[in-house]
Amino acid sequence: MPKSSTRAPSPYPVDEWAIVENTFQPEHTRRSETIFALGNGYFGTRGTFEEGLHGATSPGLEGTYINGFYESETIRYPEVAYGFPDKSQTMLNVINGKVIRLFVSDEEFNLLTGTILEYRRTLNLRAGRLDRNVTWRSPAGREVNINTTRLVSFDQPHLMAISMTVTPFNFSDKIRLIAALDGDVTNVTTANDPRSGSNLQGRVVLIQDRFAEGTGGALVSRNKHNGFGLACAMETRFYGPRQTEVSCATDEFSASVTYSFGSGEDQWGPGKEISVQIEKFVSYVTSLDTPDADILARAREIVTAAKASRFPAIETAQRHYVAAFWERADVQIKGDPALQQGIRFNMFHLLQSVGKDGRTNISAKGLTGEGYEGHYFWDTETYVLPFFLFNSPDISRKLLEYRYGILDRARARAREMSHPRGALFPWRTINGDECSTYYPAGTAQYHIDADIALAIKRYVEATGDRQFLIDYGAEMLFETARLWASLGSFIPHKGNQFCINAVTGPDEYTAVVNNNCYTNLMAQTNLRYAVEVAGWLRTEQPQAYEKLIAAIDLNVDELAFWTRAADAMYLPRDEERGIYLQDDAFLDRAPWDFANTPPENYPLLTHYHPLVIYRHQVCKQADLVLALLLLSQRFTRDEKRRNYDFYEPLTTHDSSLSMCIFSII
């Protein structure tokens, strides 16, 4: 083990059903914004404060993301080659709908000024809600309590609702509450770390329409390059003094509604503790889910209806949705409350992040941040979909339907990669086109085809949903099987075994190798299951079978070839050690000098050139060991132990996809 594996103490008190933060820690703002993010799979928003954080430099990162809503730009390579993707896709940071600013007299509420007398923030995992309670003393000494509740609705995917209650303690000055939509947004641009942010430059969410009337407003934006439209609408409801003045306004980037009230003796003043409350309903509708001409009307309709239904009803619906989820999904861990909290937190974020409409998927950072440009990877089928298999099989199915939706693009990509038949799914994408700009840890990871095929197999086995095979699954299995048939070859020098060369397996510290064992095992499974499903379909659903093989021009020789290839699949082994080799040349590499690698040099990828890493026996993550899990029945207990014992000491776990797999094995 190159790195310490002791568990860091949690910075949050342990509550089995909540994440609670009792002090405001500006230095951990970005982390807590991510932890307290809300989402529903359609959109998500970071756990930033309604009032924002205004200082010389803001420690936070404002962000709201709509699943599958992206901008494309032409990719500029310093040195391009044939088949490199030409358009980027970046999940956009869109209009911020959370804004509620509070002024007490001329002082603006902002946790970076004044004094925090009381602070508590709670992600309520049972209610699906984010609560905050703050008592603040302004620089001039005015004391006020602010209590907010925020939720992103699961049963109304376009809707977010916020309630803010304000209680002044020691002053009778005028108070203003401004509920706004803020369209002055850009994505994070990073140049130094391939894992975070994008190369998207400047303003691309262009505000085209602004609207404010009565107690509501809206903004309509259009993306600079691909022209996708977005409408964001809000409505507000206010409970407070009758004399309250309401006004609304728009400017270049925003729409707002202002409530001003105070300061009559009979209502306000020291000792009276009379509260006001504002409810804010926000909706997001895009041209990807609604006809472009209707997005504004639809967005306004949603917030008008939400306002009419009132906040408590929305809160109740949310609680019911989440309760039903826990009913199906909860995993109880006795005797370790921190672990219990951790697993529920993770499950809740999975539920919040995953696309449920068959048109979207799950982004690398869910809907909580911009890492990896919001792309969808193999993580879906291998790490996320299995979680939903037994508690929400409909979600698993929708994730596979997404893949079917991009099958034509995967076919086109296979042609571009010189495969006359078959489909090559993109390593990273939003819209189905390959976006990986560094192919050794991108396009070379052909295993994604087999990962998807295995997910289909597991879905069908878990649900018995054979109709899925007929409508979607069989076609994907046949097209992925074709890809393997075209990618691999019977190599005379390897005794005519079927070899798959120049690929990258899951482990990105060994790239573009021959016969990655994981890939070959998974491809073999893909080929065999395709043959099995073809047999079942031909026998049980002859009409559907005939229709499908006509549609994709599949002939019986291909099926025979798949069996032949699967039977002759080359699996690199070292008999002396009794292990599978991660790839042909794994033992030909020099060992990594773990003893002389200082802790600050991890993750290796940010401290060593790829060539340095690639020429050593060092793994970033589970590779062969992942196969031990996914294809568990193929390996004996002894084999598992030997392979685990061999690979664990060589693995840095520099990927978050690693430790979990080793732990299970």
Add this chain to the structure above:
Amino acid sequence: MPKSSTRAPSPYPVDEWAIVENTFQPEHTRRSETIFALGNGYFGTRGTFEEGLHGATSPGLEGTYINGFYESETIRYPEVAYGFPDKSQTMLNVINGKVIRLFVSDEEFNLLTGTILEYRRTLNLRAGRLDRNVTWRSPAGREVNINTTRLVSFDQPHLMAISMTVTPFNFSDKIRLIAALDGDVTNVTTANDPRSGSNLQGRVVLIQDRFAEGTGGALVSRNKHNGFGLACAMETRFYGPRQTEVSCATDEFSASVTYSFGSGEDQWGPGKEISVQIEKFVSYVTSLDTPDADILARAREIVTAAKASRFPAIETAQRHYVAAFWERADVQIKGDPALQQGIRFNMFHLLQSVGKDGRTNISAKGLTGEGYEGHYFWDTETYVLPFFLFNSPDISRKLLEYRYGILDRARARAREMSHPRGALFPWRTINGDECSTYYPAGTAQYHIDADIALAIKRYVEATGDRQFLIDYGAEMLFETARLWASLGSFIPHKGNQFCINAVTGPDEYTAVVNNNCYTNLMAQTNLRYAVEVAGWLRTEQPQAYEKLIAAIDLNVDELAFWTRAADAMYLPRDEERGIYLQDDAFLDRAPWDFANTPPENYPLLTHYHPLVIYRHQVCKQADLVLALLLLSQRFTRDEKRRNYDFYEPLTTHDSSLSMCIFSII
């Protein structure tokens, strides 16, 4: 052989000492501009016309390049990794000094208008001169003969001289000749082909000073990012009517001198055939070779002196320089005049392109164009330096001195690539810093270290110049030997032989492989020669030896390790076929389907994704076969034949570095 190897007929008449073009072919403008380019190693200029080519779209590419004079920009990667170069280097297209515009009455001489009555352009290989003779009828029917001679001086590296003689035939209108310096220049920007142009955007040669006085003028530019300064000065001398008016001017991007004359009865008119002549002297001086504050004064000094010495004297000096070169270097081929012409043309261009000052080297396209951004590669040591070894050893030495000049940067690069000792020379560079942005066909070509080491060995063997070893060579040999010692490892799984993994050999269709045989053979030679030179130095020059090993902290254990590594060097072989394997996995790859590769799909790199190429048995260029040539004495005739026979059918010769090597073998 996948491609036809029959020799295409030359488009130019065969003259053993000249390249002659008898018709103006606008469709081949770019090619002929390259063929008729002039240079002297310090700077070069494309064979464009003095008057330019003015049309709706110009078929040509104006270009003047100063060896080693570049601009740097921050490189933007769509996905960056540790150790990727951060600054580009692009050889700049600088101020055009060739301009002489000719107006007959209001009609401007331009070969894209009017009628060409006579045309002949000659690159005179014996005189080192470009001559052109044109008779042109203007659209309005004026007939005029234009005769130009141009040379870029070998013995005055900063100087170009042009003479233009103008003879009007059938008119007595006013004539104007405008000699100018044109600073309205940019580089070619290309996005689609890694082999041509750069990513340099917009104007980076910023004109800062303009000057015109009497019969001369100058421009001073400064590069936008790195601030390098350039002064370009001109002087003119005119032979013509006494009444000629002379004026000079500057504007934003240019400086010019105008001669206007005509049209008195006694001097001009039909049937008189009286000629005028303008001589133009142009100089280039940069802040890389002259103190920044002095560049303008120095540039003016050069043209003033040149004007004083007169054009014929410069022409004579040029002829003497070139004659001396042919005296030393000429290769005579009997019975094949086209081949004789070809080899002289190539030798002349080598002489024109190569840096001779120890501070510059030879760009990928010489000084004739912008391909590969003007970078220096291993081509220098492997393909160019050997040519000069026996006819101009001083040039060979200067090329090696250039490498010594960048040794510190090569040491820094080795550290960046995680080698605690040694030097890693850049795969492509101008200033010594690595510029390759695609490491599989860039930084991974570690063999450049051994290529340089072998060039040192060959230089010393050819010249007996042991002082070079003491002053420069030994240090480079020791530092490159250290790199191999650190890069390779004794691999237990390979019987503890010394293996060099994750490198790319000369053949760029097989990248990041283990034990590229060429690399291992060359590294072995490098290690052994370093040990040999260390022994010689210790014995014969003990003081120099002690000083050097102290300076680079070399210890005797390292020398022993080099011998051990060289002795145990792993050389992949196939005993059955009796051949060396290009790399460990060469026979594990599937054969390329040459039969079904249409001719238009060559070169493969522009029609197939790198992964498709890398997983097949297909070579772009000589790799193992190059070792057969460079280390000829190591191989028997039979071995050479077997290896040639094996690799030749697998080689596309998509690199210009290939066919020549196979031909020699």
